[in-house]
Amino acid sequence: MAPKRAKKRASAEGSSNVFTMFDQTQIQEFKEAFTVIDQDRNGIIGKDDLAGTFAAMGRMNVKNDELEAMIKEASGPINFTVFLTMFGEKLKGADPEDVIMAAFKILDPDGVGTIKKAFLEELLTTQCDRFSAEEMKNLWAAFPPDVGGNVDYKNICYVITHGEEKEGE
Secondary structure, eight states: OHHHHHHHHHHHHHTOOGGGSSOHHHHHHHHHHHHHHOTTOSSSBOHHHHHHHHHHTTOOOOOHHHHHHHHHTSSSSBOHHHHHHHHHHHHHTSOOHHHHHHHHHHTOTTOOSEEEHHHHHHHHHHSSSOOOHHHHHHHHHHSOOOTTSEEEHHHHHHHHHHSSOOTTO
């Protein structure tokens, strides 16, 4: 009898409600993004919707294979629940914010909340999973250092764990 309960509990955890993974504000923002992408307003994101979204962003040369690969990432038609689940799965792999923050704080012995760009770039390009020049370019585009060459790691931590920048910063 006990193995049956364990099996039931494991399956319940595996199919947890995706709406509990996000707060109401995040769900609303995902809904707005879904609505923008769902160009034909039929409640399902398809290849034509993705192509239209890319075109609206100025990227006209998206290959059909790329669009099909994106659609195939979903287990079926991409309605809002599937869309939200896909984001939940992508974000689930990130460590909690306090763990990421603690890692950055090791590099910030004075506790000022910033790290020198040159130091961070050296670490990211020479240690463990080394960043490429393109990845560094993308990082600095997303999180530009201030005029003193300091990088706000608190904002990076927030974006890694919440997927957006804090408002008012």
